[in-house]
Amino acid sequence: MSGRDTATARREAGNAHFKAGRYAEAETCYAETLELLAALGSSTTADEAAALAEDESKCRLNRCACLLRLQGYAAARAEAEAVIALSGGSSAKAHFRLGQALDRLQEPRFATAALTQAIRLDPKAREPRQELEAARARLKAHPRLELLLDDLRLVEERAVRALLQADVPRARQQMELLLKDARAQAASLGADAAHWECRALLGLAFVCAEESESEAAQDYTAACRRVLGRAGADSPAGAAAGGGDLRAECFHAHVAAQLCLDTGTPAEALPFVRAGLEMALSMRDEAMQLRLLGAKSVAHSALGQWGDAEAAARAGLELARETGDKYGEAVCQLALGKSLRAQRKVGAAAEALRAGFEASYTLGGSHALAAAHSAYAVLQLEFGQPTAERVASAMEKLSKARDITKGNGLARAACDDAHNLYVAAMRTKSKPLRECVAGLRGALHEAGELGYSAGRVRLSGALALALLGGSEPGAPVKTYEVPAADATTSGLLVGKNALAAPVEPAPGSAAAVAAADALLTQALELASGGLERADLLSVLSLRHLVSDDAGGAAVAVELARGARQAAREAGASRAADDANLGVALLMLCAEGGGGAGDGDAGPAEWEAEAVGLLEAAAAAADGAAGEAVAAWVAPPQPSAGADTCVAGIKACRALALVHAARGRKTEAAGWAKTAEELQQRSWVATGVRPVGTGAGAEERARARAEAEAVEKLSLDWGSANRK
Numbered sequence: 001m002s003g004r005d006t007a008t009a010r011r012e013a014g015n016a017h018f019k020a021g022r023y024a025e026a027e028t029c030y031a032e033t034l035e036l037l038a039a040l041g042s043s044t045t046a047d048e049a050a051a052l053a054e055d056e057s058k059c060r061l062n063r064c065a066c067l068l069r070l071q072g073y074a075a076a077r078a079e080a081e082a083v084i085a086l087s088g089g090s091s092a093k094a095h096f097r098l099g100q101a102l103d104r105l106q107e108p109r110f111a112t113a114a115l116t117q118a119i120r121l122d123p124k125a126r127e128p129r130q131e132l133e134a135a136r137a138r139l140k141a142h143p144r145l146e147l148l149l150d151d152l153r154l155v156e157e158r159a160v161r162a163l164l165q166a167d168v169p170r171a172r173q174q175m176e177l178l179l180k181d182a183r184a185q186a187a188s189l190g191a192d193a194a195h196w197e198c199r200a201l202l203g204l205a206f207v208c209a210e211e212s213e214s215e216a217a218q219d220y221t222a223a224c225r226r227v228l229g230r231a232g233a234d235s236p237a238g239a240a241a242g243g244g245d246l247r248a249e250c251f252h253a254h255v256a257a258q259l260c261l262d263t264g265t266p267a268e269a270l271p272f273v274r275a276g277l278e279m280a281l282s283m284r285d286e287a288m289q290l291r292l293l294g295a296k297s298v299a300h301s302a303l304g305q306w307g308d309a310e311a312a313a314r315a316g317l318e319l320a321r322e323t324g325d326k327y328g329e330a331v332c333q334l335a336l337g338k339s340l341r342a343q344r345k346v347g348a349a350a351e352a353l354r355a356g357f358e359a360s361y362t363l364g365g366s367h368a369l370a371a372a373h374s375a376y377a378v379l380q381l382e383f384g385q386p387t388a389e390r391v392a393s394a395m396e397k398l399s400k401a402r403d404i405t406k407g408n409g410l411a412r413a414a415c416d417d418a419h420n421l422y423v424a425a426m427r428t429k430s431k432p433l434r435e436c437v438a439g440l441r442g443a444l445h446e447a448g449e450l451g452y453s454a455g456r457v458r459l460s461g462a463l464a465l466a467l468l469g470g471s472e473p474g475a476p477v478k479t480y481e482v483p484a485a486d487a488t489t490s491g492l493l494v495g496k497n498a499l500a501a502p503v504e505p506a507p508g509s510a511a512a513v514a515a516a517d518a519l520l521t522q523a524l525e526l527a528s529g530g531l532e533r534a535d536l537l538s539v540l541s542l543r544h545l546v547s548d549d550a551g552g553a554a555v556a557v558e559l560a561r562g563a564r565q566a567a568r569e570a571g572a573s574r575a576a577d578d579a580n581l582g583v584a585l586l587m588l589c590a591e592g593g594g595g596a597g598d599g600d601a602g603p604a605e606w607e608a609e610a611v612g613l614l615e616a617a618a619a620a621a622d623g624a625a626g627e628a629v630a631a632w633v634a635p636p637q638p639s640a641g642a643d644t645c646v647a648g649i650k651a652c653r654a655l656a657l658v659h660a661a662r663g664r665k666t667e668a669a670g671w672a673k674t675a676e677e678l679q680q681r682s683w684v685a686t687g688v689r690p691v692g693t694g695a696g697a698e699e700r701a702r703a704r705a706e707a708e709a710v711e712k713l714s715l716d717w718g719s720a721n722r723k
Contacts, residue, residue: 003036003039003040004037004040004052004055006036007033007036007037007040007055008055010029010030010032010033010036011029011030011033011055011058011059011062013029014026014027014028014029014030014033014059014062014063014066015062017029018062018065018066023066023069023070024066024070024282026062026066027063027066027067027070027284030059030060030062030063030066031063033059034056034059034060034063037052037055037056037059040052053086056086057083057086057087057091057094060079060080060082060083060086061079061080061083061091061093061094061097063079064076064079064080064083064094064097064101065097067079067283067284068097068100068101068104070246070282070283070284071104071245071246071247071283072282072283072284072285073101073104073105073247073283074101074105074284074285075283075284075285075286076097076100076101076104077098077101077102077105079097080094080095080097080098080101081094081098083097084098090121091121092117092118092119092121092122092125092128093118093122095114095115095117095118095121095128096114096115096118096125096127096128096131098114099111099112099113099114099115099118099128099131099132099135100131102114103131103135106149106192106195107149108135108138108139108145108146108149109146111135112132112135112136112139115128115131115132115135116132119132138190142187142188142190144188145188145189148181148185148188148189149189149192151181152178152181152182152196155174155177155178155181156174156175156178156199156203158170158174159171159174159175159178159203159207162174163206163207163210167409168207168210168211171203171207171210172204172207172211175200175203175204175207176200176204178196178199178200178203179197179200179201179204182196182197182199182200183197194227194228194230194245194248195245195247195248197224197227198224198227198228198245198248198251198252199248199251201220201221201223201224201227202220202221202224202248202251202252202255204220205217205218205220205221205224205255205259206255206258208220209255209258209259209262210412211450211451211452213451213453214259214262214263214453214528217259218259221252221255221256221259224248224252225252228244228245228248228249228252246279246282246283247283247285249279250276250279250280250283250285250288251288253272253273253275253276253279253292254272254276254288254291254292254295256269256272257269257270257272257273257276257292257295257299258295260272260299261295261298261299261302262454262529263528263529263532264302264527264528264529264530264531264532264533264570265529265530265531265570265571266298266299266300266302266303266531266570266571266572267299267303267570267571267572268571269295269299270296270299270300273292273295273296273299276288276292277289277292277293277296280292286319286322286323287323287325289319290316290319290320290323290325290328290332293312293313293315293316293319293332294312294313294316294328294331294332294335296308296312297309297310297312297313297316297332297335297339298335300312300339301335301338301339301342302531302572303571303572304342304572304573304574306339306342306343307343309335309338309339309342310336310339310340310343312335313332313335313336313339314332314336316328316331316332316335317329317332317333317336320332326359326362326363327359327363327368329359330356330359330360330363330368330372331356331368333352333353333355333356333359334352334353334356334360334368334371334372334375336352336356337349337350337351337352337353337356337375337376337379338375340352341353341375341378341379341382344383346379346383349379350376350379353372353375353376353379354376356368356371356372356375357369357372357373357376360372366404366405366407366408366410367405367408367410367413369404370400370401370402370404370405370410370413370417371401373397373398373400373401373404374397374398374401374417374420376397377393377394377395377397377398377401377424378394380393380394380397381394381424381428386428391428391430392430394424395421395424395425395428395430398417398420398421398424399421401417401420401421402414402417402418402420402421404417405417411446411450411452412447412450412452412455414443414446415443415446415447415450415452415455415459416455416458418439418440418442418443418446418459419440419443419455419458419459419462421439422435422436422439422440422443422462422466423462425439426462426465426466433466436466437463437466437467440459440462440463440466441463443455443459444456444459444460444463447459453526453528454528454532456522456523456526457523457526457527457532457535457536460519460520460522460523460526460536461519461520461523461535461536461539463516463519464515464516464517464519464520464523464539464543465516465539465542467512467513467515467516467519468512468513468516468542468543513543513547516543517543520536520539520540520543523536524536524537524540529570530566530567530569530570530571530572531566531567531570531572533562533563533566534562534563534564534566534567534570534572534574534577535563537559537560537562537563537566538559538560538563538576538577538580540559541555541556541557541559541560541563541580541584542556542580544556544559545583545584545587551591552591553584553587553588553590553591554588554591556584556587556588557581557584557585557588557606560577560580560581560584561581563577563580563581564577564578564580564581575616575617575651576617578613578614578616578617578651579613579614579617579651579654581610581613582609582610582611582612582613582614582617582651582654583610583614583654585606585607585609585610585613586606586607586610586654586657586658588603588606589603589606589607589610607658610654610658611655611658613651614651614654614655614658615651615655617651618651618652618655618671618674652671652672652674652675653671653672653675655667655671656668656669656671656672656675659671
C-alpha cells in the first residue's frame, strides 16, 4: 500500500468514527492522516502536490468539525485558518467553520464577518446563513454584548498582569470586579455567563492560593463546581457527555491540582491532573496541556516518584518545543534538571539546568531565572567534595537568585530564596550563625507582612533549627553517641553536617529554645498540608532529642511517629522519616524509656523497631535515588520529597553503632564503611550493602561516568555570570 493509500485509509477510518459520533477517535485519525500527507508532500510532482493539498484541506475541515464538537475551539480556529490559507481564501466551508469557532470563542464581530464571507462564497449554503442569523439576533437583543466581552477580557488581562508583577491585592480586586460583572450581565451573556463566572471564581481561587488562604481558595473552587453543575454537568465526564463547558472544567481541574500542591497534598493533586490532561488532550488545548504536565511533574517530585516526574517534564518539554512556547520550555528544562538530579544523573541534570538558565536569561523570565540559579547551586553542593571554591560558587548563585526575585518585586519568591540561602549557609558554615538568624528573621517578617503562610511555615522551621543550636563556623560542637543530629527533615533542612562528620550542635540557650518552641507551635497552626506538618514535627522531634529535658527521647519518638504518619497520609513514604524515628527510638533505649507511652514495649522492642526502620532507610538509598539537598529549593511549589541519600548515610551510621554495641564487629564495620563511601562520594551508587558484596561492573562503570560528570561541573556555568 502506497503512502497516499495509507493516508486515504486513515481518513476513511476517521469518517466512520465521525458518523458514529466517536469524535475523539475521528480527530485522532484525521491528525494521523495529516502527518502522512505532510510526509508525502516533499517528493511529489506539481499535479500530485495540488491533489495532496486538496486532500489536506478536506482532512483539516473534517478535523475542524471534530474539534468543534470536542470544544477545542482554539484548535478548530487554527485548522479553519489553515484551509483558508491553502485555498487562497476561496473555501466557503473553511470560512463557515471559522465563524463557528469564533462564535464559540465569544468573538461575535469576527464570527459574523467569517460567516458573511462564507455566504458570499456559497450563497446557496443553508448552515452559514442560519448561524449568521442566530449571531445577529444575539447582538440585536444585546447591543452591548461585544463591548461587554471586550471589557471582561480586559479586566481578566489586568488581573493576570498584576499576578505576574506580584501585585496580588490588585489581582484580587480585578478578579472580584470580573465576578461582579459576569453575574450582573448574566442576561446579556446568555449561555456564556456561567463560563465567565467560573473563570472569575477560579481566578479568585488562584489569588487566594497565592496569599495562602487555602480555605477561601477551596470555597471558590467549590462555588465554581456548583456553577458548572447548574450549567451542564456535575463532573468532567458529565460535561463531555452532556455538552457542559469542558474549557471551564479543564481550568477547574488545573486550579484544584495547584491548590493540592500548594497545601502539601500532592497525592490528591494527581487525579485532578489526570482528568485535566484528558480534557485538554481531547480539546487539543496545548497551552493547558503544558500547564498540567508541569503540575504533574511537581506532584510526582513531591512524592519522590522521580521517574514519573522526569517523564512528565520531558513530555512538557517536547510539547513546548512543538508549540514554540519558550517560557514553557525553560520551566520544563528546570523541572527536568531537578528530577534528573534526584536520580543522580549528574551530567544530564547539569545540561538541562544550563539550558533552562539560557532560555530564562534570553526571555528575561525573572522567576525561572532565579530558580535556575538555585537549582544549579544545589547540584554543585550535592555532588563532589565541598571545596571552598565550590561552596563559594554555589552560595553566590543562591545570593543571585534572591537578588533577582527581590529586585523584580517577586516578594514571595524572595522569601523562599532567602530561606534557601540561609539554610545553605548554616549547613556549609559559610556565614556566621547570627547573620543566618537575622536573615531568616527578616524573611519571616516579610512573609508575615505578605500573608504568605507557606513561606512562614518553612522559615519558622529553619529559624527554629538555627535557634536550637547551629554552630558558628569553626566553633566547637557537641557530639552525641547516636548521630541523631543530621536532622534529615525532607522539606525544611537537610543535616548541616551531611558532608562532614555526624555531629550535633550544642543546644541553644533557654531563651532560644523557648523561641524555637514558639515558632514551631505557630507554624504547626499555619501548616495546611500533611507534608508541611510532617516537616515541622520532624524539627520538633529533633528539638526534644537534643534537649536535656527529662523524657525528651520519649517525646521525640512520639513526634517522629507523627511526622512519619503525616507524610504517609499525604502519599509520601520518606526514608528521612524512617531514619529520624529509628534514631529517636535508639535514644529512647539509651535513656531507659523514661516517659515512654508505648504500652508493654521496652528497650528490646524499641531497638528491634529501630533497626527495621534504619535498614529500610538505608535500603532506600540503594541505587542512589535520593536528593542530598532537596530542602534548599523551596519556590513556589512544595518541597521535593525525602532526602533519601542523606537519610541512608544517617541510618548506616546508626546501624553501625547498634551492631557495635552488640559485639557484632563485622556488621558494624560493614555499615560504617558503607556510610563513609556514601559520604565521601555521594554520587557513586555504592548503595548500602555491607562491605564485601561490592557493586557490579555495570554499576561501577556508571559510577565512574557520573563521577567524571561531577568533576566537569562548571563553577561559573558560562553566561550565568552575565549581569
